[in-house]
Amino acid sequence: QQQVKQSPQSLIVQKGGISIINCAYENTAFDYFPWYQQFPGKGPALLIAIRPDVSEKKEGRFTISFNKSAKQFSLHIMDSQPGDSATYFCAASVGGATNKLIFGTGTLLAVQP
């Protein structure tokens, strides 16, 4: 019940296209859903995050769509660029005494020029 399932494992997109990565969860107590971007040899960097009281959040080319009833959320990268090529992780946490993040298994995105 603590798992976050992420798909696809890898994704190839043409420059200018839309990249879509999906995550699903079971624990309805999760109340914070961030997405992280990680380049090889680097630490994860926070991209965008959402809470269950909104269905969509947009920051620049990055959008999170959240479906509370389906317990799913997704990251959309519009106008994908080669510089977006990285591994993307979704995560979830339960606020309160501990805010430990439960991570998905990651999606390796390659944007071809």
Place this chain on the structure above:
Amino acid sequence: NAGVMQNPRHLVRRRGQEARLRCSPMKGHSHVYWYRQLPEEGLKFMVYLQKENIIDESGMPKERFSAEFPKEGPSILRIQQVVRGDSAAYFCASSPDTGGTDTQYFGPGTRLTVL
């Protein structure tokens, strides 16, 4: 404002030795989290600490692993008698003291190799 700092960035140990990983949170952050990333896998939570207190260590292996966050100085993750299976990237994250403690900022990680 400097980000989360971790050192060393790379650490090589032989089986049976001790590994000591250090993490300095961002200024104004007193919440520290440690995560482990095995090759080709996602990050796994290990432990959550506040100054001088362990809040949640549910992800820590029962033996050989310990963590502390003293009143002064960095947080330390200690692995005693390392084995090859401990080879991984260890990431520290910190979050602010006031409101919005959900947001965690990650350091560059320490890559531990056990020979």
